[in-house]
Amino acid sequence: MEGLKSNPWASPPKPTDVRTLEFEDNLPSFRLGVPALGHALFQRLELRTILNNAFAGVDHKGLRIDLTEVMVLNRLDDPASKLALWREWYPHTALPHLLGLPALGWDEDSLYDTLDVVDERRDAIELQVYERVVRPLEGEAPKVLMKDLTSSYFEGSGVANPLSAKGYSRDRVRGSRQVNWSLLLTPTGYPVTLEVYPGNTKDETTVAGTVERVQRVFGLKEGIFVGDRGMLTKTNLEVLTAAKFRYAIAETLWNVKPVLAEAEKKKREPLGPLAASKKGRKKGAQAKLEVGLPAPPEEKVFEESWCEVVGEDGRRHICVWSEEKRRDELASLKERLEAGKELEKWARSGVQSGEWTEDNHHDLVKSLTKKLVEEDAEKLHDVVWDPQTIGTVFVKVNVERKAWEEAKAGWWILTTDTALAGPEVVRVYKSLAVVERAFRTLKGPLEVRPIRHWKAERIRAHLYVCVLAYLLERYVEQKVREGAEKPITVTGEVAWGLFKEVRWQQVGLKGTDVRRWTISNITGMQRVVLERLGVAEAQLRPSQTTL
Incomplete structure (x- = not known):
């Protein structure tokens, strides 16, 4: 009847009880956490801009930039072969929606072609990463450069290549063909350059090439070169001196017996407490010279002491004695x-x-x-x-x-031509532990090995893609730790791991057309990491218009 109005005294309708709603099953869901965080950091660190500049003149440049990022983020999320990345990983991530790159239209061969471009333009990429990322993070040009060398073994039956050879295996995989490679890092652990060598290359033969590379590619004219005992030869010291680089390198005690004999006679000064060694050390292994590892409370902490000896050749030696090591x-x-x-x-x-x-x-x-x-x-x-x-x-x-x-037993010796005091020389050398840590990360969660490529250019590019992933891993670790009121000991691996279960999930009500996209499995700890990185949760969301 016209003019009738609703009863103002009628009871309002009861709100719907969410618990009684039925949600649709089997709606789309994509891996979001690591790919989205990695994509945000790629933009934050201007890595896409760097690739855009380095890939100038390359055919299909946009695709090459996208696929380089895809390969880097795969190492952080769920490392896979290029075939598995294309078939199984990428289509189930939110990257097609974040990058605007459908899973169709490219394939495994596109990834191989991209590796070829990465290798061809690696000098340009490394230079810009150093100038635009590493130097700003360090605050200045690093005055200390640390180098160490490792190896990775091959898997498969591909044809031999100039980098494949049998040699001393740091992976302890005897009899396998391998490739040797080295990292030059800053004291904070950020990568400056990667160098790749045949699998039978000795450490001592790589120093001159490193000096030439940092001068030619990066324009570095001075600094302190820190290396392990395998790099110490008279020729290498002459090369470093001629290039105006100082050095702090470990000695092989057998080669400096007179120095050791003299050190045993001298009075030593306390160096500071040495963290008690971990139980279960492998037989024959030297005590680890790790930095900042707290001693277990139940174990006694022994003190290191040092003295200085000038050898017959005039070289300065810092001799360190440790009761724990002995x-x-x-x-x-x-x-x-x-x-x-x-x-x-x-x-x-x-x-x-x-x-x-x-x-x-x-x-x-x-x-x-x-x-x-x-x-x-x-x-x-x-x-x-x-x-x-x-x-x-x-x-x-x-x-x-x-x-x-x-x-x-108990002794280790460094040789240096710096003017640094003995304890400072020891501190600088101990920072070499960050290279060992980088190798553990690259060979562990980032799975640089086994190497399944058999073309030299693709081996080098695969290693560098892993180094870029390590750069992001290290960046996250440093940013999460810095500025904290209380010390945060979370590693980059743990921080990234927090995001592996985060998904871009579609939800909907049964019997309706209601559909919404949401980020699932975000916790308080993940929000703390995002806050420290300066990444808003909204930055992880793909644009819905691309879905």
Whole structure:
């Protein structure tokens, strides 16, 4: 009836109980957390601008920039082969919507072609990353550059290439073909340059090339070069001096026995507390020279001390003695001597049973030597076959080597031409631990190995893509830690891992057309990380118009 109005005294409708609503199942859901955070940081650090500049004149430049970013973010989220990245990972992430790059229209070969471009333009990329990212983060041109070398093994049956060779494996994968590569880092752990070498390259042969590269590509004319003992040769010191670089490099104690003998006579000054070593250290391994590791409360903390000795050649040596290191090395020595005794018992048992005879004793000697190598005890023992003597086979202790290991226990020595005080030289050298940490990150969560590429240019590019992922990992770690009221010890790996379950999820009500996109699985800790990075949660959201 016209004119009737609703009853103003009628009860309002009851609100819908959300718990009674039924939501649609099997609606689209994409991996969002790591890809979206990585994309935001790619823009924050201007990495896309850097790639745009470096790829000038390249065909399909936009696609090459996108696919380079895709490969970098894959290392941070769920490292995969290029085929698996294309088929299985990318289509299930939010990257097609973040980049505006559909999963169709490119394939595995597009990724390989992009690797070729990355290798071709790597000098330009590294220079701009150094100028626009690393230097601003460091606050100035780094005065200390730290270098170390490692190796990664190949997997597959592809054709040989100039980088593939058998050599000393840092991965402890014996007999495999490998590639050697080195990183030059700042003390904060940011990468300056990657260098790639054939798998049989020795550390000592790489220094001159590094000096030439930092001068030619980056224009660096001075600084302190920090390296491990494998890089110390007279020629390398001359190269560094001629290039006006100072150095702080570890010595091989066997090569500086007179310096060690002189140090033993001198009065030492306290250097500071050394963190107690971790239990379960591998036999024969030297004490780790890690920085800032707190000692477990139940273990006693020993003190390091130092003195300075000038060698006969005029070189300055900082000699450091550690009770903790001495205790560990003597314990290791005892274990390796015991291993020799046990192997001798094993060999003699085989002789008594007739397994080993004069006819095959060469095989026994080889087997014993191999087992001694595995125990890191081959230099301490000599294997002797003597059928004219009771016992027939002997694993004899090398008395001279044993005495030497007892004498050097607890010592390590640096050589330097800097004017820095002894404790400062030690501090600078210990910062080399960040390179070891970078290698662990690259070989661990970023899965740089095994390498499945067989073209030299793609091997180099694959390694550099992993280095760019490490740059983002390190950046997140540093930003999360800095400026905190209380120390935050979260690693970059943990911080990135917090975002692996974050998804871009469509939700909807059954029986309706209501659909909404939402970010799921965001927690308080993830919001803390975003706040410290200066990334708003809204920056993780893809534009809905692309969905």
